[in-house]
Amino acid sequence: MTTEEVLSHFGALDELIQIIYEGIERFVLLSSIDDIGQEWIVHLGLQGPEGRWWRGSWSDKDILRLTGANASETLLEGFADKIADAIVKGNAGVGDWVADKGAKIHLTLGDSASNASNDKPPMRVPLVELSTEQAASHATRVFWNLATEAQSRKCRINGGASYSAPATTAAYSYTPAPAVVSKNVTSAAPSLPKSSKDTSTLTGDKKIQMKRASPGTGTLDSSSTGATTKTTSGAGPSKAAKKPPPKGASLANPNKKARKYEAVEFESDDE
Numbered sequence: 001m002t003t004e005e006v007l008s009h010f011g012a013l014d015e016l017i018q019i020i021y022e023g024i025e026r027f028v029l030l031s032s033i034d035d036i037g038q039e040w041i042v043h044l045g046l047q048g049p050e051g052r053w054w055r056g057s058w059s060d061k062d063i064l065r066l067t068g069a070n071a072s073e074t075l076l077e078g079f080a081d082k083i084a085d086a087i088v089k090g091n092a093g094v095g096d097w098v099a100d101k102g103a104k105i106h107l108t109l110g111d112s113a114s115n116a117s118n119d120k121p122p123m124r125v126p127l128v129e130l131s132t133e134q135a136a137s138h139a140t141r142v143f144w145n146l147a148t149e150a151q152s153r154k155c156r157i158n159g160g161a162s163y164s165a166p167a168t169t170a171a172y173s174y175t176p177a178p179a180v181v182s183k184n185v186t187s188a189a190p191s192l193p194k195s196s197k198d199t200s201t202l203t204g205d206k207k208i209q210m211k212r213a214s215p216g217t218g219t220l221d222s223s224s225t226g227a228t229t230k231t232t233s234g235a236g237p238s239k240a241a242k243k244p245p246p247k248g249a250s251l252a253n254p255n256k257k258a259r260k261y262e263a264v265e266f267e268s269d270d271e
Contacts, residue, residue, distance in 0.1 A: 028044070042056045
């Protein structure tokens with residue numbers, strides 16, 4: 001079985017990413033198959049200001065040494081699935097971790113508890129630290145691959161994410177209700193008589209005048225007379241005062257002169 005044929009069954013380990021916690025340190029693990037299908041490669045990056053990276057790999061010979069030289073395709077695929085399952089479920093760690101430069105550390109794969117029960121040590125992938133230039137080159141390559149894949153998702157890193165407006169925009173779209181209320185109040189205002197207040201006031205004045213002019217109250221005082229005169233003059237034009245009948249006119253019919261009566265003298269009986 002050729003190298004390409006062996007690695008062709010390791011597709012489950014391509015483009016995997018996971019977070020590893022080792023004590024107080026945090027690592028990011030990247031798993032991939034190289035472009036020509038010759039190796040399974042892992043990169044381990046340390047979270048921190050230094051930006052340190054380590055690299056490890058398995059060739060077809062390393063894989064066949066673990067599975068057997070005559071491993072079938074089914075066995076190879078099952079072996080790759082087992083490693084991928086350990087990474088996805090968080091059963092990957094950093095063995096012999098020290099922060100010293102040039103320290104020999106490795107990536108451990110598999111559940112330690114299950115391996116102890118089966119008397120099998122966890123699988124290990126030796127890691128070698130990259131130089132500063134190699135680490136920067138690898139980081140650039142990762143971002144390049146990420147940007148290339150994002151082209152088919154309208155340049156979005158996460159294909160499942162969609163842009164949505166912020167929750168604070170709804171607050172600015174709120175329309176206060178008082179504008180509608182003021183409109184209703186304005187439309188209802190014309191239904192009220194404009195002179196209702198004045199009419200009620202005049203009616204009250206007339207009632208006061210009638211009460212003061214009722215029998216038993218005596219003559220109206222000067223203030224009452226003045227109020228009555230003012231109210232009457234405001235109600236309309238006053239009637240012209242009647243002229244006295246001409247002198248000598250008849251009282252019954254002013255247009256005719258009064259008849260003159262002469263005294264009738266009767267003769268005395270003595271005459």
